Amino acid sequence: MKIPYPIFLKRTEDTPRWLPTVTSVGAVLLAFVISGIILAATGANPFQVYAYFYRASFGSWGAFSDVMVKAIPLILIGLGCALAFRMRLWNIGAEGQFFVGAFLASAVVMVPLVNLDTTPRWAIIALMMLLGMIGGALYGFIPGFLKARLHINEVIITLMLNYVAVLWNNYWIFGKWSEAGFQMTKTFPRNAWLPRLADYAAEIPAFSGLTLHAGIIFGLIAAVIIYLIVYRSKWGYKITLIGDNPRAARYAGIDIARNTILVFMVSGALAGLAGMTEVSGTVHRLQERISTSYGFSGVIVAWLAKLNPFAVIIVSILFGALLVASREIQPSGISFLIQGITLFLVISSDVLLRYEIKWVRPAQETAQ
């Protein structure tokens, strides 16, 4: 049996600038088509499902505000992943770093670390942000250290740490911090809430009921910072060099181990900040289901955005819409399905960027 492989790939250096965008958009569209076919096969009407998706996510300002709320953690996590992936560090542990960040941020209120009645709101929020980032960074340090010093596969370590972080949070919300036996903490006092658009409804009536919170500003600032690091700083150049050609980087005297740990910690800090925005800006308490696997969606977001910080924002909004729309829809796995197919198509389409594809007939090959 001979498996024919008449495709011949020729490495190409000059990729047109518009091609990455086209392939990404094409991958998303094709993913919707394929998922539609699978939906139809299970007996659902894909057109109705997608029409529902659209209404539930972009149908009104309220819905769109919900989409943006979902997009905030995706932006922060996606940026962290984009930075780590640039160095070919597979941080799949954003989920765990998110939970540890949310935990430490909640500790400010639940322990409490400061007097919640007398401390000004900005100081409480700043402390929560700081602790959230520290929590994520420390949790990112573990796989970074193991990778740098012992060359242990970071994918598996980060995944295992995800489970550990969720169980750690469960210990607190089922036990010490549980409110009246429910699997959640008490609602945080207003002092610990990130400001929301709805808070300004008295001045601007159009904002009433809109849940979008200040976390979006963190996301935008983080995107600018990551952009400056990656494209405008010496450190960013080192990161890219290590990712593209570790051997050359070593000859150039770059400390790969140190940068591995650092990048992992920055990536973790962003995920931890995402956890903080979720407890302080969205749910206002620590509870079991604060993440609808943001950590994994962040991976796809980063890849779909081709690791470009500003594209991360746009892709996050799209994925936020997918998450909002799939909250109530059955079957529940449909958003996973679309995400998985999208990622597959994106990585498959990458071949178009690196290679020119030529079809070679077997006869031709033997004639050579």
Added chain:
Amino acid sequence: MNWIEIFRSGISTGTVLLIAAIGEILTERSGIQNLGVEGMMLVGAMAGFKIAYQTGNVWLGLLAAIAAGGLLSLAHAVVTIHFQADQTVSGLSLTFLGTGLALVLGEGLTGQVAPIIPRASVPLLSQIPYLGQVVFSDHNLLVYFGYLLVPITWYYINKTRPGLHLRAVGENPAAADTLGVNIYRTRYLYTFVGGCFAGLAGAAISVAIAPGWYSNLTVNGQGWIAVALVIFAHWNPWRAALGGYLFGVLRRFTLDLQGPRMLFGLANPFFFNTNLVFFLQMTPYLLTIIALVWGSSAARKKRIGSPAALGTAYQRGERGR
């Protein structure tokens, strides 16, 4: 605490990890790393349970699970072998895809009852005191399949001609190519075989060891543990078996720890504070990390490495990276 029961059920649950890990060993020996085991196991668990439920025949269910795992792995094969995409990212997307497919196609299966794999005892051997009870009596048939699988795969990889080709493709594809081994075909084949095993491992959960479909909690991270086990096992089926059974035993042990009021003459903290159970539930994941740290440092001392070409795409006529 009933130690015989702990070891018995440890071997039974360990079989799941064993089957998945051996599949992944075969895949990785050919130079392809497939991190999508979790997704393939979920699809296998769903397909196995669904077909067993619909047809009333558990063997058809197993076949469906094997086919489903294998088919899903082909997506990884095409993308990494032909399109030369990054194997880590492709494996991850396979997990997403598998999870999504399993949840969508497994809709409505929760709470249903399907036929399960029959149990059997080995005559004579099951009469051996202790050992017979633990290893040879009243296990489902897949457990015995696991016993056979380990020596067979070891022999196949190390002592047969196709096994030699497999190792050559994983260690030095360019050299294997010059000797006339078809790299693409070999890699497709073993990626597919690994997927079949992962699908079977998933069905081993849903129609044998913990019957039923509990959406993505059915597999609950065991696919990832299996991938870690491969590294811990240094790509050796015997060590994979040891690790798999050890994990199974520890898993059951931590479950049983919650039962008694007294433990080693002291008040059992897990009985009186049920929230401490969350720390017990962490143990498989923490153990995986410890096993990896231990396994990789031991491997460095003995100079055992991963297959040299693991994770790199092969392109004829292009210099290796």
